[in-house]
Amino acid sequence: MELICTLYRIPASTSRLITVKLENIDVALRQDSFGFRLTETFEHRKLTVKSVSAALGLSRTAVHKWTKGGEISYENLRSLAKLLDVNWIWLRYGDEALSSAQAAEPIDHPVTNLRRSYIAEIMRSEELMRSALEATGIVAWEWNLVADDLIFSSSTTMIFGRELSSMADFRQSIPEADLATIECMYATGIDSNSVFEYAHPVRQPDKSVRWVKSSSKIVRDASRRPVKIIGVSRRGEVAG
Secondary structure (H helix, E strand, O other), X not given: OOOXXXXXXXXXXXXXXXXXXXXXXXXXXXXXXXXXXHHHHHHHHOOOHHHHHHHXXXXXXXXXXXXXXXOOOHHHHXXXXXXXXXXXXXXXXXXXXXXXXXXXXXOOOOOOHHHHXXXXXXHHHHHHHHHXXXXXXXEEEEEEOOOOEEEEOOOXXXXXXXXXXXXXXXXXXXXXXXXXXXXXXXXXXXXXXXXXEEEEEEEOOOOOEEEEEEEEEEEEOOOOXXXXXXXXXXXXXXXX
């Protein structure tokens, strides 16, 4: 049986809008991220997900999600930073945030209202972005084509109906024929700059099926080689 896959084209104006949104998400999911810093610190300290989860009294799944850029509460962030002996602002938000916070702090006062306000603003902005995605029923994701790794901006349960933490989880949740169509679509359009629009079923733990709609775009390196695919997904209607 011949496999036929279709690229769904959308109006140019809509395509440009989605492209801008996807590029903004790509910035948020770039390598200089919480997950990247955490993984590098684990390697430097010769720690593992197992040892850290045991030290913090948390599940391995929770710690593994952090290494993929998953959400972390303030309390767990402070405990994690203390265990790793690193600055919690640097761990969560990076060098620029830490430098700015330190620059805003008078030398004689370790904690000031200005610094508190700055940190609060960072956390508030991040929370607003996450809340905006959740409020509109959207989850952002990045598929690293080199490592064949998939990360999400927040919990996938709301959209996909089940928790997904890796590319293996995603592939197992999609019926084989539908997964082949998705991979064929990307393979066919690998040389284009199109925004891909598609819908696919997701197997649920209770054996039912939920439909999900996604918009995505291929991202290339300086040599124009495809290195990752970034996208957003939302609940879809049942296919008729």
